[in-house]
Amino acid sequence: MDKIIHSVTLDTDKCKGCTNCIKMCPTQAIRVRKNKAKIIKELCIDCGECIRVCPYHAKKAVTDSFDMINNYKYKIALPAPAFYGQFDKATKIESILHALIKAGFDDVFEVAYAAQLITKRTKELIASGELETPIINSACPAVVNLISTKYPSLLNNVIPLISPMNLAAIMARKIAEEKTPYKGGEIGIFFITPCAAKATCTKYPLGLPESVIDGAFSFKDMYLKVVPHLNDKECEQDLSKAGFKGVCWANCGGEVVSLELDNYIAVDGIHNVIHVLEEIENDKLSDVEYVEALACTGGCVGGPLAVENNFVAQTRVKKMAKTARGNGEAPEFDMDLVWQTPIKIRKQRNLDDDMFVAMEKLAKIDEIYDRLPKLDCGSCGSPSCRALAEDIVRGYSKESDCIIKFKEKIALFANEMLDGSDNVE
Amino acid sequence: MNSFKVQYTIDGEDFSVAGEASRKLKKVLQSLGVDPQIIRKATVAMYEGEINMVIHADGGVIDAEITPEKIHLFLRDKGPGIPDIALAMTEGFSTASDNVRELGFGAGMGLPNMEKYTDYMNIITEIGVGTTIEMIVNTSLS
Ligand SMILES: Nc1ncnc2c1ncn2[C@@H]1O[C@H](COP(=O)(O)OP(=O)(O)OP(=O)(O)O)[C@@H](O)[C@H]1O
Numbered sequence: 382m383d384k385i386i387h388s389v390t391l392d393t394d395k396c397k398g399c400t401n402c403i404k405m406c407p408t409q410a411i412r413v414r415k416n417k418a419k420i421i422k423e424l425c426i427d428c429g430e431c432i433r434v435c436p437y438h439a440k441k442a443v444t445d446s447f448d449m450i451n452n453y454k455y456k457i458a459l460p461a462p463a464f465y466g467q468f469d470k471a472t473k474i475e476s477i478l479h480a481l482i483k484a485g486f487d488d489v490f491e492v493a494y495a496a497q498l499i500t501k502r503t504k505e506l507i508a509s510g511e512l513e514t515p516i517i518n519s520a521c522p523a524v525v526n527l528i529s530t531k532y533p534s535l536l537n538n539v540i541p542l543i544s545p546m547n548l549a550a551i552m553a554r555k556i557a558e559e560k561t562p563y564k565g566g567e568i569g570i571f572f573i574t575p576c577a578a579k580a581t582c583t584k585y586p587l588g589l590p591e592s593v594i595d596g597a598f599s600f601k602d603m604y605l606k607v608v609p610h611l612n613d614k615e616c617e618q619d620l621s622k623a624g625f626k627g628v629c630w631a632n633c634g635g636e637v638v639s640l641e642l643d644n645y646i647a648v649d650g651i652h653n654v655i656h657v658l659e660e661i662e663n664d665k666l667s668d669v670e671y672v673e674a675l676a677c678t679g680g681c682v683g684g685p686l687a688v689e690n691n692f693v694a695q696t697r698v699k700k701m702a703k704t705a706r707g708n709g710e711a712p713e714f715d716m717d718l719v720w721q722t723p724i725k726i727r728k729q730r731n732l733d734d735d736m737f738v739a740m741e742k743l744a745k746i747d748e749i750y751d752r753l754p755k756l757d758c759g760s761c762g763s764p765s766c767r768a769l770a771e772d773i774v775r776g777y778s779k780e781s782d783c784i785i786k787f788k789e790k791i792a793l794f795a796n797e798m799l800d801g802s803d804n805v806e
Numbered sequence: 807m808n809s810f811k812v813q814y815t816i817d818g819e820d821f822s823v824a825g826e827a828s829r830k831l832k833k834v835l836q837s838l839g840v841d842p843q844i845i846r847k848a849t850v851a852m853y854e855g856e857i858n859m860v861i862h863a864d865g866g867v868i869d870a871e872i873t874p875e876k877i878h879l880f881l882r883d884k885g886p887g888i889p890d891i892a893l894a895m896t897e898g899f900s901t902a903s904d905n906v907r908e909l910g911f912g913a914g915m916g917l918p919n920m921e922k923y924t925d926y927m928n929i930i931t932e933i934g935v936g937t938t939i940e941m942i943v944n945t946s947l948s
């Protein structure tokens with residue numbers, strides 16, 4: 382079986398076993414066992430909901446440490462467009478790019494600029510009529526993970542193009558090899574990421590056989606490194622190339638704006654995305670041409686590793702997109718952007734490979750569920766009574782994990798004791 | 807155990823829960839390890855039938871029986887019955903009220919889609935008595 386890789390992990394020391402996260406996880410991937418949360422890796426889609434909801438900040442995304450840039454002679458930063466919206470002191474894209482250079486990079490390459498080429502190729506794909514409609518964007522890896530985990534019948538609707546991030550990396554490397562004396566491992570390419578899902582993609586890219594990025598730094602980590610160097614006035618160099626059409630990818634709805642589509646749905650927030658995917662599976666949206674689905678509220682500006690309030694960041698990015706220096710045209714780059722490796726359906730979590738055994742287990746789940754209180758309180762560490770029944774049959778839990786059941790038992794036991802003492806008198 | 811049987815009661819009063827039974831069936835099929843494309847066919851067919859029971863027939867009962875070979879669905883209601891099956895099966899034919907159309911139903915595509923997504927479909931209906939729709943989706947991929 383294929384390895385399942387995700388970047389969201391638990392800091393066991395910080396986890397109090399409070400069960401706040403288990404109900405928010407859209408794929409019911411979290412359980413609390415022995416007072417600590419555990420992520421079932423086959424189910425985790427890297428959406429970061431649990432990072433947002435944990436009151437003790439015990440859920441985190443694995444990103445790289447900034448020091449790693451010192452292992453490379455020529456270091457290139459790839460900022461995601463949503464990064465531009467993080468700073469109240471910066472009104473120009475140019476000043477953020479300059480600050481990145483001052484923070485230690487030798488060059489920057491805007492992911493927004495690469496996105497303009499993705500927009501062009503996406504338009505061509507839509508026009509070819511080869512894809513099943515509604516076409517679903519593939520820019521948010523958490524959504525692609527969700528589809529391959531829970532809605533695999535919709536994989537044929539997903540745009541089979543590599544992400545702007547990976548295209549930016551490939552372009553940046555080529556340009557660096559042309560204009561500098563550095564080659565191969567001397568050049569380090571670092572993505573500045575709003576989320577865990579994209580951090581995972583820097584290591585295991587969707588649609589590419591191997592990674593093209595050397596490290597991922599979070600918005601949070603880079604924020605502190607960039608802020609001291611921000612200066613809107615002093616940026617004479619011409620670093621920024623992206624235009625309106627690229628920068629607006631930061632917000633939900635930006636992709637469809639740059640695609641100039643009319644018949645579309647732009648949906649943000651993982652729970653809303655689930656709702657829309659269900660409608661598509663039920664054939665209810667066959668008259669819609671395109672669905673831009675992003676796991677985070679507002680789009681990548683609302684990423685779990687973002688610093689700024691996502692509504693503030695959205696407005697800021699919109700303004701910056703309007704004054705962006707580039708003309709928004711697709712850059713020239715000779716490369717086939719179609720996925721070289723297809724996205725695999727994640728193995729469905731059936732109860733047993735033998736269907737008859739699975740049927741017996743399913744009947745057992747129903748039987749146990751009938752006995753449970755149906756309060757869905759989560760105190761047992763499973764997200765619902767139904768999930769507990771399933772966990773019991775899978776061998777991960779016991780019926781006495783249910784606090785209500787346990788109380789009933791104690792009460793029964795206490796009564797028996799009392800009855801016993803009555804008899805003695 | 808050589809088949810798995812499950813029954814769903816469809817509430818005719820409440821639009822907001824319409825679709826819940828097909829969502830539950832989907833979970834059942836997933837935990838039994840049925841192929842995703844087959845699951846989709848069976849759940850879309852059942853979803854359309856379920857919605858019809860709510861909109862046109864005041865609810866009813868759905869029985870599903872699953873074997874490794876097929877998914878067998880029986881949808882029974884005590885609604886008004888369908889006067890002309892051939893007409894009802896025509897794409898675009900609908901008697902849905904304006905109220906229902908405002909909710910996004912009533913395109914007249916439900917029954918045609920049920921036929922499209924299933925390998926067998928049979929409708930037995932009697933005016934004033936009710937409608938029973940039997941559907942089979944084969945689980946082999948061929
Ligand atoms: N269970 C039923 N009982 C009575 N009449 C029904 C039943 N199911 C369908 N019909 C009749 O058949 C017609 C066509 O059904 P169909 O599902 O194709 O379209 P619809 O329900 O009107 O619209 P849509 O399914 O596209 O939302 C209905 O408008 C209704 O008159």
Ligand code: SF4
Nearest residue numbers: 406425426428429431
């Ligand atoms: S990242 Fe998302 S899918 Fe993974 S455990 Fe957290 S909430 Fe669940």
Ligand code: SF4
Nearest residue numbers: 521576676677681684
């Ligand atoms: S919407 Fe953007 S930030 Fe959020 S998970 Fe998807 S790609 Fe990451």
Ligand SMILES: [Mg+2]
Nearest residue numbers: 854858916917
């Ligand atoms: Mg219908």
